Amino acid sequence: MTEHNDEHILEAIGRCRVIIRNGVVTEVGDARITSCPLTRKFAFPLSAIDRESVKANIEHRIHAWGMCTPGREVTDTRPFVGFGASEILSFGLSADMLDAVVLASDGAGTVIATNPALVQGIGGRMSGLVKTVAYPDVIRRIKENGGIVLDEVHASLDQFSGVARAYEMGYTKVAVTVAIPEEASKIRDRFPGAFLFGVHVTGLDRREAELLSSSCDLVTTCASGTIREIAGGKALLQAGDTVPIFAMTRRGKEMILEKIRQSDAPVLVKTPRLPALAGQQPEPLV
Known part of the structure; x- marks a missing residue:
C-alpha cells in the first residue's frame, strides 16, 4: 500500500x-x-x-x-464504560435481543458483526471514523471472528448499505451505529425495524439533533447541548448523568433495562424530569 x-x-x-x-x-x-x-x-x-x-x-x-x-486488535470483552454504544450493542447480541450489528471499523470500513467480542473490540475504543483504508490483515481477523466486511477493497463507510446487506443475509434483529442524521433518517424510513444507535453527536445543530433524535432508538450525548435539550426532553429513559445515553423508544428503553436486570452492579432508580444532569459535564457543550 x-x-x-x-x-x-x-x-x-x-x-x-x-x-x-x-x-x-x-x-x-x-x-x-x-x-x-x-x-x-x-x-x-x-x-x-x-x-x-x-x-x-x-x-x-x-x-x-x-x-x-494492520496490527489492529478486533476483539475484546472488557467494558470501557457502563453504557457505551459498543457495550450496549454487544450485550444485545449476547442477550439475543439482536442478531447483527452494523458498525464502522478502521482498517475495514463498514462491518456486520454477530459476535459480541467483535462489536466490543471494534467499537469500544473507536472515535468518530471519517475515512479509512482496507488492511487485508484486519479484514482477515474480522472475518475469522464471524464478521462481514462490506467493501474489502476501499473500506468504504456506508451504514445504510450495511443494514441492507444484513437484512439480505437473513438477519432480522439488526442494529446500527449512525453518526449522520440524514443517514439515520434514511435507514429509519427504509428499514423501520432496524435498531438505531446515534453516536458522535458533538456539534450537531438543532435541526440535526431533532432529526437524529426522532430516528434513533438510543442516542449518546457526547458534548452536545442540543442533544441534551432535544433528546433529553423526549427520552423515555436516561442512563448515566454526566455523558448520558437517552432511550428514545420503548425498544431502546427495554435494551437498557434488560442490561441493568442482568447486571450485578448496584443501580439507583429515580423518576425525575429528563434530562437529569450531574454538575460535571463536558465543557463547553456544543
Whole structure:
C-alpha cells in the first residue's frame, strides 16, 4: 500500500480532527471542548483537552492495540464504560435481543458483526471514523471472528448499505451505529425495524439533533447541548448523568433495562424530569 493511500481521518475527542498516516499521527486539529469527565477514565487519561493531549491519547491507542494499522486488535470483552454504544450493542447480541450489528471499523470500513467480542473490540475504543483504508490483515481477523466486511477493497463507510446487506443475509434483529442524521433518517424510513444507535453527536445543530433524535432508538450525548435539550426532553429513559445515553423508544428503553436486570452492579432508580444532569459535564457543550 502506498504512503499516499494509507490515510485515516478521525473526529476524536471533542470532535478534534486527527489524521493518521502509516501509523503516525500527522495532523491534529483544535477540539471544540476543553474538558470532559469521561476522558479522565480513559486507559490514557486526559485532564485537559488540547492538541498535545489528544495526540498523545491517539498515539497510545496506536501503540496499545494497533488502531489504524494492520496490527489492529478486533476483539475484546472488557467494558470501557457502563453504557457505551459498543457495550450496549454487544450485550444485545449476547442477550439475543439482536442478531447483527452494523458498525464502522478502521482498517475495514463498514462491518456486520454477530459476535459480541467483535462489536466490543471494534467499537469500544473507536472515535468518530471519517475515512479509512482496507488492511487485508484486519479484514482477515474480522472475518475469522464471524464478521462481514462490506467493501474489502476501499473500506468504504456506508451504514445504510450495511443494514441492507444484513437484512439480505437473513438477519432480522439488526442494529446500527449512525453518526449522520440524514443517514439515520434514511435507514429509519427504509428499514423501520432496524435498531438505531446515534453516536458522535458533538456539534450537531438543532435541526440535526431533532432529526437524529426522532430516528434513533438510543442516542449518546457526547458534548452536545442540543442533544441534551432535544433528546433529553423526549427520552423515555436516561442512563448515566454526566455523558448520558437517552432511550428514545420503548425498544431502546427495554435494551437498557434488560442490561441493568442482568447486571450485578448496584443501580439507583429515580423518576425525575429528563434530562437529569450531574454538575460535571463536558465543557463547553456544543
